[in-house]
Amino acid sequence: MTTTQPAPAPDFVGYPEVRRGVRALIGTRPGTHRRAVPACPMWTVTDLVDHLLEKAEVVLARLGGPTPAPAGPLEVPALLDRWDEAGDELDRRLAAAGGRSGDVLVMDAYTHELDLRAALGVPPPVEHLAxxxxxxxxxxxxxxxxxxxxxxxxxxxxxxxxxxxxxxxxxxxxxxxxxxxxxxxxxxxxxxxxxxxxxxxxxxxxxxxxxxxxxxxxxxxxxx
CATH class of the missing domain: 3.30.1050 (Nonspecific Lipid-transfer Protein; Chain A)
Known part of the structure; x- marks a missing residue:
C-alpha cells in the first residue's frame, strides 16, 4: 500500500473526539436509545454504545488496565459514563505507548459514530480527528x-x-x-x-x- 497522504496524527488523538461526538448525538436526542441502527443489523443505539464500551475495556485490559467487570444491562447514560472512564485511561496509556497502538480501536469507534449519525439522520462531520x-x-x-x-x-x-x-x-x-x-x-x-x-x-x-x-x-x- 502506498499513499500520498502526510503522516496522520497519533491514532489515539481522535478517540476523545469520538466519545464527545457520540455523547452529543445521543444527549440531544432523547428517546432514541431503542432506535435501530441500519448499518449494524439487529443493533439498537443502546447496543452500539454497549459495543463501544466493551471494545474500550478489552483494549484497556490488554494494555495493562483492570480486567473489565461485567457491565450488566445498563442504560445509555451509564454506558456513556463508563465508556468515558475507560476512555480517559486509554488515552493516557495510548499516549504513553507512542500513540500508534490504538489504530483499530479508533477506527472501530469512528465507524460506529458514522453508523449512529446515519441512524439518527445526522450528516457526517466535515472534519474529524479520527x-x-x-x-x-x-x-x-x-x-x-x-x-x-x-x-x-x-x-x-x-x-x-x-x-x-x-x-x-x-x-x-x-x-x-x-x-x-x-x-x-x-x-x-x-x-x-x-x-x-x-x-x-x-x-x-x-x-x-x-x-x-x-x-x-x-x-x-x-x-x-
Whole structure:
C-alpha cells in the first residue's frame, strides 16, 4: 500500500473526539436509545454504545488496565459514563505507548459514530480527528485483501484529491468518490451495487470481492 497522504496524527488523538461526538448525538436526542441502527443489523443505539464500551475495556485490559467487570444491562447514560472512564485511561496509556497502538480501536469507534449519525439522520462531520488514522487502517486492510486475492493494484482517490494505492505494483485502475463514500465502502457499509456505481476507470468486477475483508462485507441492501 502506498499513499500520498502526510503522516496522520497519533491514532489515539481522535478517540476523545469520538466519545464527545457520540455523547452529543445521543444527549440531544432523547428517546432514541431503542432506535435501530441500519448499518449494524439487529443493533439498537443502546447496543452500539454497549459495543463501544466493551471494545474500550478489552483494549484497556490488554494494555495493562483492570480486567473489565461485567457491565450488566445498563442504560445509555451509564454506558456513556463508563465508556468515558475507560476512555480517559486509554488515552493516557495510548499516549504513553507512542500513540500508534490504538489504530483499530479508533477506527472501530469512528465507524460506529458514522453508523449512529446515519441512524439518527445526522450528516457526517466535515472534519474529524479520527478520520485520517481510521481511513489508513481501512486502506491497509483493503490493500491486503487486494494483494491476497492476486488482484492488480487499485488507485483510490477522493474527490478532494487524496490518493492511495491498494495492493502491490502499478495500479491497473482507479476508483474515485467523495471521502465519506470511500470510507463507508471500505468499512463494509456499501452494497455491491453501490460499490459498482462509484467512479471507476475500468470495469469494477475484479475488485469487488476485495471489499470483503476482516470483519467487513458489503451488505445485501444499499447501505447508509
Amino acid at each position: 478520520w485520517a488514522p481510521s481511513f489508513e487502517v481501512l486502506v491497509r486492510g483493503f490493500s491486503g485483501s487486494v494483494a491476497g486475492r492476486g488482484l492488480p493494484a487499485l488507485r483510490i482517490r477522493t474527490t478532494g484529491g487524496s490518493v492511495w494505492t491498494a495492493g502491490k505494483g502499478r495500479p491497473a485502475a482507479s476508483v474515485t468518490a467523495p471521502a465519506h463514500d470511500l470510507y463507508r465502502a471500505l468499512a463494509g457499509r456499501r452494497s455491491l451495487g453501490q460499490l459498482a456505481a462509484l467512479d471507476w476507470s475500468e470495469a469494477p468486477g475484479p475488485w469487488l470481492p476485495a471489499f470483503t475483508w476482516g470483519p467487513f462485507a458489503p451488505p445485501p441492501h444499499p447501505g447508509v
